[in-house]
Amino acid sequence: MVLAATVALGLPLVSVQPNRIMPGEGLTLWSLGGPLALAAVLLLLAALAWLAWRPTRRALTLSLVLVGLCLALLPWALVAVAAEQLEPGMTSARIGLGAGWWALLFVLLLALLELLNRLALAPLLRWGLTLALALSLFAALMSGGLDSLALMREYHGRSAAFHAALRYHLLLVAAVVGVSLLLAATLALAMRRWSGLRRGTFSVLSVLQTIPSLALFGLLLAPLAYLAARFTWLGDLGIRGIGWAPAFIALVAYSLLPMTRNAYVALDEVASEVTDAARGMGMSPGQVFWQVRLPLALPVMLEGIRITAVQAIGLAAVAALIGAGGLGTFIFQGLGQAAMDLVLLGALPIILIALLVDGLFSALAEQLRRAQGRGDAHG
């Protein structure tokens, strides 16, 4: 157990040693900070490995603090590197993030995850830690010390377009989730009323799911273009073959299966004893639905919303190919120009948003479950 824990924390950390920054000129940690920096990093790793050797709660807390500190300092280290390596006059020089940097980030995040798992901190502390790390990154960005980063150069070159794309992406996803939630709720309720509807609906929805997203986007282009040409008022609404309309329809189509399945299962899973008891207490069918069935079904429905939202965030990026805009635009522009930092500018926010939404909804569902668990215990 002790040995395995050491390996869990020790192995990935040791593999950081080939630490390289800036593959443009291939600057290693050694050439950046000399033996002193290398020694400092090695010492840090040794300290972590030593702490992991005896995984007592105190040692784990201490390593959590260390890892957290490392993560918080990572952007500041970049600030320092940027300040040292680039002379003030070089306005077009830029610093790229090398493989070593990403590896270091990955390993540190892995260690953070493992430590959080082991310590089983309270959610509040977890979110506090995340917030502190985000704040450190934000402060480093605001300080202007990272402006020479290639990623930041791309951002400053098109900050207005970036903000517009970000807003647009979020709006599209929010609209898709909202509309598909409404549709799915209607469908689920209808299926509860008429059970014959169930089989047909689910098989249609799962066939929809097998059509590749790229193809569905493409297939919607022509009919929508035709409709827009035929009925000008549709075109006035912004519904055209190219643009948000096909993306929106395709995303809703994809969202319906997970959303409807979860809504249906959630409503169906509520134990019949509970609803019987509610009815026995003299509740009307409407009251049973709104005050008993729906609240109890909410955690599973939230799960459906989470899956849908995360999926829509990723698929909306593909929609950029059919001119739907959003953050995917930068990815495909960057791929077209072989400008990898532009790709990052599109891909990183998408991943971050997906992770954030995922975490948020998971936490919300967890909180709801816990609240209900407490309610049961008291009631």
Added chain:
Amino acid sequence: MSGVHRLRTPLAWALLLVTLMLLMPQLEGVFRLIAPDNRTLIYQRDSFASLVVNHLMLVGVASLCAIVVGMGAAILVTRQWGRDFLPLVGQLASIGQTFPPVAVLALAVPVLGFGSTPTIVALVLYGLLPIVRNTLVGIQGINPGVMESARGMGMSGRQILWQVELPLARPVILAGIRTSVTINIATAAIGSTIGARTLGDPIIAGIVNGNTAFILQGALLIALLALCVDSLFERLQLR
């Protein structure tokens, strides 16, 4: 039921796929009804057969890697000495699922360049997660009493793995592989945006040139491919 009889549905889909793949040029008249304004109606830069084979190759290689790595990781962390990694692997698998495939694809390009390699890597990463998750669920879902009696019979760890755990977890693991492969058949089409030759090529050419016939050809073949493989797995699971 005889073996051929059982494979009827997948064989039917495969037959349809091959027929459509080879006879697509003969269907020009049908596509003229759909896209009357376009001059060329059949995608010609590559033969459909070579695109289908290439698409299958990409998905096959990626799925094979994903199966080996995914099942391997899941089996390792369910052994006695690997148990400490279990929460980490489980959590990584669920976090990885939130990474959008386009983003993974895009991020693989700076490291691996354009073409088939980054596509395969992205497909492996994306296909890993259902396999890891289902293998874990399958092995952990085995009745502890069964494991106890296997140990009581004097079976070695390796024997338990091959003769008890894997056979019992087989349906769940197969379901995971099925999800992974089906998702990857659809996702591989996006590989065309980074220069891999897949059935996404006609779709992208169609989007760029505003040619619905091209899009339809790519989409039809991908859908048939997915249905074919999916029904094959359905049969395997029933056995």
